[in-house]
Amino acid sequence: MQFSTTSSRVDCPYCGEAFELIIDPVEPEQAYVEDCFVCCQPIHLQVTVHESGEVEIIARSENDC
Numbered sequence: 001m002q003f004s005t006t007s008s009r010v011d012c013p014y015c016g017e018a019f020e021l022i023i024d025p026v027e028p029e030q031a032y033v034e035d036c037f038v039c040c041q042p043i044h045l046q047v048t049v050h051e052s053g054e055v056e057i058i059a060r061s062e063n064d065c
């Protein structure tokens with residue numbers, strides 16, 4: 001298992017802007033809220049790090065939760 005951080009691209013569910021998200025692969029399951037740097041709306045992020053090192057990110061708007 002590697003312990004370096006990885007980054008992945010996410011699209012903002014509100015304005016569609018793509019941005020880089022830094023993932024710490026030490027935590028296999030992460031859920032947090034990050035404000036979009038363009039439209040400042042809260043993006044609910046659900047991050048899953050698979051054993052293969054593959055990162056899966058689900059970005060939802062507040063209304064979808």
Ligand SMILES: [Zn+2]
Pocket residue numbers: 012013014015016017036037038039040041
């Ligand atoms: Zn946005």
